[in-house]
């Protein structure tokens with residue numbers, strides 16, 4: 562008699578790191594039922610972080626960024642359906658784009674995010690966003706034929722692409738609507754150091770820019786700001802953040818609020834339906850409230866934790882997300898989110914990218930940053946990750 566608590570069939574939607582890690586974790590946890598891993602991209606599961614770095618600069622061939630060799634999915638008896646869109650689901654089945662239906666006992670939505678677009682820039686040749694391998698290859702092809710790049714948005718992806726295009730010898734300009742780059746990610750003193758790093762390579766980052774038009778004039782794309790500022794380039798990258806892919810969840814009536822709302826086990830508001838990775842809004846173990854992570858390490862670990870919960874393990878997700886960024890041969894690591902008014906203790910030289918910095922709230926460390934000191938960062942990470950959950 563099968564254990565009613567153990568599923569016989571798990572469907573995972575999304576072949577990103579959250580979905581793929583969840584599928585693999587089900588097997589390492591001993592689950593021997595059916596696993597179907599479904600993704601709409603035509604590729605085997607791959608790593609996204611190199612897309613703005615090595616893939617653009619040409620150092621990483623697409624095969625080299627695969628998450629696992631193709632045989633791994635067969636060896637683990639995971640049915641991998643690539644190039645396949647899930648168009649909907651009910652309490653027991655998902656529907657695929659060709660109209661076929663697939664039954665499930667447990668469903669994981671790991672549908673990630675997609676880049677926000679500038680409404681007035683949609684469909685203009687030479688204007689790119691970057692999320693997928695196909696996006697990266699299209700951007701690289703345009704950059705090969707161009708001399709200049711305009712990046713709209715000075716977040717992590719925008720600045721990484723700026724650095725990569727500079728490494729390719731392109732002239733790069735960055736426009737940012739906020740008062741400083743990486744506003745949601747870094748305290749001012751560190752964001753200023755990043756601005757100077759780009760400036761030292763000849764990349765100007767213009768802040769406080771409110772764009773109101775982006776047009777193509779012959780070979781040139783022209784961006785115009787509300788105050789009359791004008792910038793032109795042959796290629797434009799729009800990197801103004803992501804929105805979670807929640808359509809499936811919304812249509813099925815799940816609770817959604819800038820992400821699919823889940824509990825500490827990744828369970829959604831619908832029975833037997835879970836969500837993980839960039840698409841999930843989960844209880845924040847460090848700051849309280851809820852949070853939607855958009856980082857590699859979080860998506861991977863969340864996928865693994867939710868897979869264990871799907872098998873009935875009592876395994877709440879309590880990790881504090883951390884991430885890194887590579888720009889101009891410098892790796893900057895960060896954990897936690899800097900509060901609005903943080904006391905920041907800096908040890909070392911931010912401009913030399915040899916430092917650690919710890920942000921405190923009421924005397925308690927809540928975020929840490931480091932460059933050139935991976936060992937120190939590891940220790941800081943462990944300290945911040947061990948904080949008790951807020952009451």
Ligand SMILES: Cc1cc2nc3c(=O)[nH]c(=O)nc-3n(C[C@H](O)[C@H](O)[C@H](O)COP(=O)(O)OP(=O)(O)OC[C@H]3O[C@@H](n4cnc5c(N)ncnc54)[C@H](O)[C@@H]3O)c2cc1C
Nearest residue numbers: 575577578579601609610647672673838839855856857884
């Ligand atoms: C260019 C770039 C660089 C990055 N660099 C870093 C970095 O340096 N450090 C870092 O920490 N993080 C980085 N990140 C972030 C990190 O890669 C993401 O947080 C992580 O990949 C999210 O994984 P995920 O599995 O949750 O979602 P995703 O990777 O978005 O995967 C979701 C998948 O689901 C598919 N899907 C959606 N809807 C459907 C459907 N209906 N049917 C079938 N399939 C569907 C999507 O097409 C996609 O393939 C980077 C991201 C990008 C885009």
